[in-house]
């Protein structure tokens with residue numbers, strides 16, 4: 001990102017709560033104005049800690065955070081003018097919806113008239129105009145979260161922090177709110193730092209995703225890059241579903257590796273790693289990128305992007321079907337097929353050929369998975 005576009009910048013951020021262990025190890029990230037960046041990672045990987053540092057509820061151990069090129073390290077939380085939405089709505093229970101929305105504007109000493117017109121605009125935006133006089137206890141979970149969202153945005157902050165804001169909602173409501181948040185983001189163009197451990201939510205909503213593991217960003221990229229071109233085995237495994245097949249590198253030429261797997265099979269894979277001959281590696285292949293060929297229709301000679309496997313079970317998931325196969329070493333490989341027209345009917349123990357395009361097999365150094 002060109003420097004002049006940077007709105008929020010993290011420079012070599014480290015955070016320790018006990019002066020012994022770093023929970024954020026070396027966090028560097030530049031966020032453009034209006035960008036929606038998600039911090040995604042397993043529980044305890046340091047995502048919320050990063051948000052707390054931006055909000056000013058925790059201090060950095062070392063490094064700096066800049067907004068528009070100016071350090072915010074010495075600013076108190078209320079001076080940072082940042083909107084925040086958390087999983088537990090944190091609405092004031094003794095205030096109506098309108099009063100909850102008015103609160104951040106009163107604190108900022110907006111004139112009375114402007115407060116009322118801003119409340120009306122936001123009530124309309126979240127489609128809760130008819131609920132203005134209700135108290136939080138008289139609202140559903142989704143409605144409460146919409147009020148919390150409006151309250152975080154109503155004073156027009158340029159940066160909004162969201163920590164698992166949809167974590168308490170059921171799947172359908174979650175999807176509705178994902179749509180709602182992205183719609184408001186497009187309309188109002190604020191910058192978002194969003195925390196979730198739900199990878200589908202991250203893929204759907206974000207301009208870019210930073211994948212965290214143990215306080216380190218493993219990769220930060222646009223959703224389709226993370227999904228199609230993960231940098232390492234952790235990202236490949238964490239984002240979406242993946243088959244991970246262990247192998248030994250025979251040789252590598254530029255970004256193509258020739259890898260030995262099972263007893264005597266060879267497959268080719270793309271790699272950005274530098275694999276040495278005889279180095280252990282893992283090949284990832286997404287289950288939806290594999291097609292199943294019955295042996296009668298299969299290509300007879302060995303091609304380096306296919307494997308013979310034995311069918312053992314399938315799971316019906318509605319929109320698609322998961323087929324499970326066993327490889328010759330007993331390991332499992334899964335294929336996801338869209339449930340269109342006539343789904344393939346396989347006999348138990350039937351042998352098939354699984355085929356994929358060479359672009360869809362990625363080889364990684366095995367150490368990065370452990």
Ligand SMILES: Nc1ncnc2c1ncn2[C@@H]1O[C@H](COP(=O)(O)OP(=O)(O)OP(=O)(O)O)[C@@H](O)[C@H]1O
Nearest residue numbers: 017018023041042043044045046047048049050197
């Ligand atoms: N206030 C605190 N005092 C001491 N340790 C803390 C504090 N807050 C977080 N931690 C520790 O820091 C590490 C990172 O926690 P953090 O909440 O940032 O992770 P996370 O990725 O947001 O996890 P989750 O998805 O479960 O919310 C964890 O080991 C956690 O126990």
